[in-house]
Amino acid sequence: MTDDYPYNGRISRWEEVAPGLAIVAVQALEEPFEFQPGQYATLGLMGPEKLIQRPMSISSSADDLSEYEFFIRRVETGGLTPLLWQRSVGDPINIKGPKGKFLLQDDGRTCLFVASGTGLAPFMSMIETLRSRNQSRDIVLLHGVSHEHDLAWRAELSELANGDGFPLRYVGTISRPQHSPGWAGATGRVEAIVSDQLDAHGLDAGNTTIYLCGNPDMVSAVEEIATVRGFAPEQVRKELYWPKGRQH
Numbered sequence: 001m002t003d004d005y006p007y008n009g010r011i012s013r014w015e016e017v018a019p020g021l022a023i024v025a026v027q028a029l030e031e032p033f034e035f036q037p038g039q040y041a042t043l044g045l046m047g048p049e050k051l052i053q054r055p056m057s058i059s060s061s062a063d064d065l066s067e068y069e070f071f072i073r074r075v076e077t078g079g080l081t082p083l084l085w086q087r088s089v090g091d092p093i094n095i096k097g098p099k100g101k102f103l104l105q106d107d108g109r110t111c112l113f114v115a116s117g118t119g120l121a122p123f124m125s126m127i128e129t130l131r132s133r134n135q136s137r138d139i140v141l142l143h144g145v146s147h148e149h150d151l152a153w154r155a156e157l158s159e160l161a162n163g164d165g166f167p168l169r170y171v172g173t174i175s176r177p178q179h180s181p182g183w184a185g186a187t188g189r190v191e192a193i194v195s196d197q198l199d200a201h202g203l204d205a206g207n208t209t210i211y212l213c214g215n216p217d218m219v220s221a222v223e224e225i226a227t228v229r230g231f232a233p234e235q236v237r238k239e240l241y242w243p244k245g246r247q248h
């Protein structure tokens with residue numbers, strides 16, 4: 001890797017989940033870095049003038065460094081993701097890590113994971129890492145997206161939730177049900193179902209830590225609900241994917 005050739009990884013897998021939404025894996029071509037589930041890496045591609053780099057949560061298990069997996073939405077007006085969508089498996093990419101403090105707390109409490117869109121990524125890493133270590137935590141996972149086809153890992157998460165090997169409760173919710181005629185599950189934005197889900201699962205400030213990841217408006221809406229219900233700030237962990245107030 002030099003200034004002229006800033007690449008130290010290659011794209012090793014690409015699964016298009018829906019148009020403009022993909023699970024992308026990157027293999028380190030140098031010594032892979034270790035990470036903790038919930039952390040992110042920085043992915044970079046050369047733009048017209050310089051390397052364009054963006055943070056991306058790692059979605060794969062921290063116990064498998066053969067490739068780092070990511071769950072990425074293309075932002076038409078963005079810097080990195082339109083470039084990424086011009087690449088394919090085998091192409092070079094820059095990867096740096098690990099970074100971030102969005103970590104599973106060792107507090108013995110139930111985990112309420114609330115994800116909007118690609119904010120599911122760190123929770124997948126947490127679940128996969130627990131499973132690979134034969135550990136478990138009582139987890140309620142709420143995933144909010146626009147359309148049914150955006151619910152990545154839905155089959156895997158439903159299977160896990162329906163089995164008895166891992167204590168997961170999983171609810172996917174879609175905010176535009178008019179485009180998914182066969183959908184019989186929860187509807188509305190994920191923040192709109194949080195209060196009912198807290199009540200349905202008996203989750204409160206005494207027994208639960210809330211983890212929020214993705215859209216900053218979702219994060220602040222759920223923070224408000226948590227505050228009203230008496231959750232202390234340290235019981236509400238947050239990862240914001242972009243600054244509040246910025247539109248694309």
Ligand SMILES: Cc1cc2nc3c(=O)[nH]c(=O)nc-3n(C[C@H](O)[C@H](O)[C@H](O)COP(=O)(O)OP(=O)(O)OC[C@H]3O[C@@H](n4cnc5c(N)ncnc54)[C@H](O)[C@@H]3O)c2cc1C
Binds near residue numbers: 055070080121
């Ligand atoms: C800690 C951290 C972890 C992140 N992890 C992920 C991840 O796992 N997957 C991912 O897709 N993005 C993730 N992001 C966002 C990511 O860094 C980029 O902003 C995003 O991929 C768009 O890059 P861009 O250069 O194309 O557009 P940018 O110029 O970075 O973004 C332009 C605008 O697009 C919007 N936007 C950014 N990200 C998203 C998104 N994911 N979905 C919808 N709108 C968005 C925002 O309004 C933002 O201001 C993360 C951000 C942070 C801070």
